[in-house]
Amino acid sequence: MSSFVLYNYFRSSTSFRARVVMHLKGLAFEYKAINLLKDEQHSAEYLKLNPLGGIPTLIHDGKVIPDSMAIIEYLEEIHPSPSIMPKDAFLRARVRQVCEIVNASMHPYGNLKVTKYLGQAHGYTQEQKDQWVQKWVIQGLEALEKTLPEFAGKYCFSDQVTMADVVLYPQIITCQRFHVDLSKYPTVMKVFGNLDQHPAFIKAHFSRQIDTPEDLRQP
Ligand SMILES: N[C@@H](CCC(=O)N[C@@H](CS)C(=O)NCC(=O)O)C(=O)O
Structure with missing residues (x-):
């Protein structure tokens, strides 16, 4: 079974994009909170995952995918059903x-x-x-x-x-x-x-x- 870890923050709109697609596709994930107000997005550890210090970042079976648009396109490709893109x-x-x-x-x-x-x-x-x-x-x-x-x-x-x-x-x-x-x-x-x-x-x-x-x- 594949594992998903999502680095995100409750109030971030880009984090919301990734979270909602996980829910739409029925994918469980581990929620790793990155507190933007404590500047955790700029910690040395997090910058190794996401060089721009932005959230979200998804880890899928150890593979790192930074950036919400890359994440949601990726989820659509690996879990095409239910689809979040029209057929046309x-x-x-x-x-x-x-x-x-x-x-x-x-x-x-x-x-x-x-x-x-x-x-x-x-x-x-x-x-x-x-x-x-x-x-x-x-x-x-x-x-x-x-x-x-x-x-x-x-x-x-x-x-x-x-x-x-x-x-x-x-x-x-x-x-x-x-x-x-x-x-x-x-x-x-x-x-x-x-x-x-x-x-x-x-x-x-x-x-x-x-x-x-x-x-x-x-x-
Ligand atoms: N293009 C990136 C933008 C990521 C981004 O900047 N997210 C905001 C939260 S909505 C953030 O992490 N801001 C941190 C900051 O401004 O220091 C994406 O879509 O993931």
Whole structure:
């Protein structure tokens, strides 16, 4: 039987991507918590696994796979059922495009190392950090709202949970944390609301992990 170890952190959106795909595919894993607030991602031991000091990292039967997109693509390849990609090549390309909007044009701006730097080097307050994140993620949200109506059903691509949903859902939680006004994105928020009810997304949610602090826990 193969073994999976996932280095992750309850609140990290990229960790969520890996966790939810493990749950969607029914794969058990050992949860290794890396506390970003204690800078454990930059320990010499962890940097050997993930040279950029980012989470998550997956270890599968001793093989190291850093980076959430590499992890979820890998899981899809080794456990293709249930699939998180459409059968049609054009739709698969568009799923990847949606992932790219989030991964390249939204996620990096709210990353801890970025907002921490803004505070340390430029004296940004929390309110100024919120404004910084809002400025950039709104461009991504607008692109998503232009893209999704053509494809969305219950989820981003009809009624099948795909990689696009896996990447979108935790990014919306990050947007909420930075007080982004999400009322202007009805398709995005309809999909988010549906994913919020999905058992795998409920299980992978930041409020239900072994390293979730008591005050952020939900049943
Ligand atoms: N492209 C990487 C990004 C990984 C990443 O930066 N993750 C964040 C958490 S969401 C992190 O580890 N941040 C640590 C830091 O900012 O020091 C991935 O998708 O795995």
